[in-house]
Amino acid sequence: MIVDVALGDRSYPIHIRPGLLGDAGAVLGPFARGGRLVVVSDATVAGHHLATLAAGLPQIRLETIVLPPGEATKDWTHLQLVVERLLALGVERSDAVVALGGGVIGDLVGFACSMLKRGCRFVQVPTTLLSQVDSSVGGKTAINAVAGKNLVGAFHQPVAVLIDPAVLATLPRRELLAGYAEVVKYGLINDAGFFAWCEANAAAVLAGDSAAQIHAIAHSCRAKAAVVAADERETGDVRALLNLGHTFGHALEAETGFSSRLLHGEAVALGLVLAHRLSARLGLCAAQDAARVTAHLAGLGLVTEVRDLGLACDAARLVDHMTHDKKMSGGRLAFILTRGIGRSFVSREVDLAAVAAFLAGELG
Secondary structure: OEEEEOOHHHOEEEEEOOOOHHHOHHHHHHHOHHHEEEEEEEHHHHHHHHHHHHHOOOOOEEEEEEEOOOHHHOOHHHHHHHHHHHHHOOOOOOOEEEEEEOHHHHHHHHHHHHHHHHOOEEEEEEOOHHHHHHHOOOOEEEEEEOOEEEEEEEEOOOOEEEEOHHHHHHOOHHHHHHHHHHHHHHHHHHOHHHHHHHHHHHHHHHHOOHHHHHHHHHHHHHHHHHHHHHOOOOOOOOHHHHHOOHHHHHHHHHHOOOOOOOOHHHHHHHHHHHHHHHHHHOOOOOHHHHHHHHHHHHHHOOOOOHHHHOOOOOHHHHHHHHOOOOOOEOOEOOEEEEOOOOOEEEEOOOOHHHHHHHHHHHHO
8 A cells, every 4th residue: 555645856655564564675675775775773673673674675785773762862962873873874865764663763863864965865664653653754853852842853754654564563552552642633633534433443453453553554644644745844734733732742741851751642642632621621612522532542541631640840830841832933832722523723822821720720
């Protein structure tokens, strides 16, 4: 299955097929200049999947850069390490670096490639559900800063995305759940029918049902590809809708130190709940819509209550984290709110004092 991201001369295909990692030659072979590919991964992913990728590229010599796993790797230190190593390996602009891993590796490698010799090519090979349905598609690359998540980065599209749903079998359930938050997000943005499908099929997706996983991944990729084609650099409100749940989520991630204490997808799931609850509080959507979102995510085992995180902060501190958001413009923060399931919209009229009061109640 191929989903195309239509961006003119920056267009690229998303290949989706179980077993594709071990048969990667057809996709990656054309990018192996001089019979070589440079692969950047982390220690956990490399242990699971690097040998399979190498077996799928029998005529190609792989140079590997293996980094520590975890969100902490997405920083200045590891960005410099990757850039210096790619330069030492003689990577040229016509080469294509392979990012084998989850969102951390994809974001870091993409950003490194955006800078290297003023831009070299890269291929996304996402190995988590979250990266397969979200971060590997669309060209957003970044590292984290002390002030917040993804605040230093660039738009740099990959030349191809290779998605093998079979690799999800190596993920812990917690990682699958975190990725699922980005799947259900597409239904909540503008597709009530897909949200209903998620309610009926989430258990199958998380249990490893191949057909359910392929449908969830392909539907999500098509949805994101359409948004990216319409608003590649988030200059309007179209692509901003993909940030549903993220304003709250990023603030919670910042407060927990971008650590394993709260995974990105877990923060997004809680953010989805909070966005619907705030919308209900503002009279924009029915309270039962917020309750429906909460029930679905809580029923799967995701955290849906801020007070359950045990944060040692007040609402003002969370709002302060939000003010570092990339979507700030003219001192106003763009919130993604909703008028109901599948009816999200962008608002720049939300009073941060009202948000602080709302969060104070959520913190208990």
